Amino acid sequence: MSVANPLFPVFLKLEQLRVLLVGGGNVGLEKLSAILRNSPKTAVTVVSLTFLPALRDLAARHPAVRLHVGAYSDAYLDEADIVFAATDDPALHRRIKAAARTRRLLVNVADTPAQCDFYLSSVVQKGALKVAVSTNGQSPTVAKRLRAVLEAALPDELDAVLQKMPAIRQQLSGDFAQKVKALDAVTAGLAGGSGYVAPATRRWRAVAMGALLAAGALAAARWGASSSHPAGQKD
Numbered sequence: 001m002s003v004a005n006p007l008f009p010v011f012l013k014l015e016q017l018r019v020l021l022v023g024g025g026n027v028g029l030e031k032l033s034a035i036l037r038n039s040p041k042t043a044v045t046v047v048s049l050t051f052l053p054a055l056r057d058l059a060a061r062h063p064a065v066r067l068h069v070g071a072y073s074d075a076y077l078d079e080a081d082i083v084f085a086a087t088d089d090p091a092l093h094r095r096i097k098a099a100a101r102t103r104r105l106l107v108n109v110a111d112t113p114a115q116c117d118f119y120l121s122s123v124v125q126k127g128a129l130k131v132a133v134s135t136n137g138q139s140p141t142v143a144k145r146l147r148a149v150l151e152a153a154l155p156d157e158l159d160a161v162l163q164k165m166p167a168i169r170q171q172l173s174g175d176f177a178q179k180v181k182a183l184d185a186v187t188a189g190l191a192g193g194s195g196y197v198a199p200a201t202r203r204w205r206a207v208a209m210g211a212l213l214a215a216g217a218l219a220a221a222r223w224g225a226s227s228s229h230p231a232g233q234k235d
């Protein structure tokens, strides 16, 4: 059965916004890396009791990032347009979410889909092209795998094509419909030419089947364990 995905995809100009990131540990480092990999000039304020050395190093390479050592307080929200919560304190995350909501700020609470206003995605980049993958929170691991599939499938020449397209568009004459027709003709070979890589349908089917079998085996093992240790019975 397929599950619908009602998420609305957008590409944020994050470098024009003020980002607040709460938490300077492993998950905070992952979120900061994702932010700066995509939007390196973003003004990010990171507030945390402690910071991983790797996060300090990353911040040092990005002049618009500010580190504040100390406990989170709601006052930080007054200087923010968008918020990422990435501490190890779920109660604090609920507080941040509630305070942000009264200020109409959008919040990502790392690894906690129910509290997120938006999710991060797996990102494939080839020059100017960027593809964002979401599984609607079903499996970040599958999103990561898909990123690798798309990275391999998309030709490196894609960026060269993209770089040339504005000049080609400018040279075209005629009305909008004629230009679209000409651009369609120029790019027709891209959709099924010799470089096209067929989707690895069989491999994906095998993983789906394997995952089902593995889940079944896990459930059976648990069932076996719980049936030999009925609820409430102690060893």
Ligand SMILES: C[C@@]1(CC(=O)O)C2=NC(=C\c3[nH]c(c(CCC(=O)O)c3CC(=O)O)Cc3[nH]c(c(CC(=O)O)c3CCC(=O)O)/C=C3\N/C(=C\2)[C@@H](CCC(=O)O)[C@]3(C)CC(=O)O)/[C@H]1CCC(=O)O
Residues within 6 Å of the ligand: 030, 031, 034, 108, 109, 110, 111, 112, 113, 116, 118, 119, 120, 121, 122, 123, 133, 134, 135, 136, 137, 138, 139, 140, 141, 142, 143, 144, 147
């Ligand atoms: C894409 C990516 C972007 C990024 O974070 O930059 C991302 N997670 C990534 C990796 C990853 N995260 C986790 C694993 C371990 C294995 C696993 O659980 O699969 C791995 C895999 C790994 O690290 O190998 C743990 C995890 N993550 C979430 C939960 C909660 C839950 O699932 O209920 C748990 C369980 C926590 C626990 O068990 O305690 C939830 C979310 N993670 C999302 C994004 C959002 C949904 C994206 C979507 O729609 O697919 C969402 C909903 C919210 C958010 O965090 O934005 C990045 C891949 C980057 C890349 O490599 O391309």
Ligand SMILES: NC(=O)c1ccc[n+]([C@@H]2O[C@H](COP(=O)([O-])OP(=O)(O)OC[C@H]3O[C@@H](n4cnc5c(N)ncnc54)[C@H](O)[C@@H]3O)[C@@H](O)[C@H]2O)c1
Residues within 6 Å of the ligand: 022, 023, 024, 025, 026, 027, 028, 047, 048, 049, 050, 051, 052, 070, 071, 072, 086, 087, 088, 089, 092, 111
């Ligand atoms: N590390 C992972 O890959 C991973 C994977 C899945 C789930 N998780 C979960 O995600 C959570 C975070 O994991 P982590 O590895 O980043 O933890 P961590 O301990 O490395 O980082 C937590 C950070 O939050 C900061 N913090 C705590 N209270 C704060 C406060 N009041 N104000 C400001 N900063 C505060 C700490 O100083 C620390 O820097 C944990 O609950 C963990 O179980 C982690």
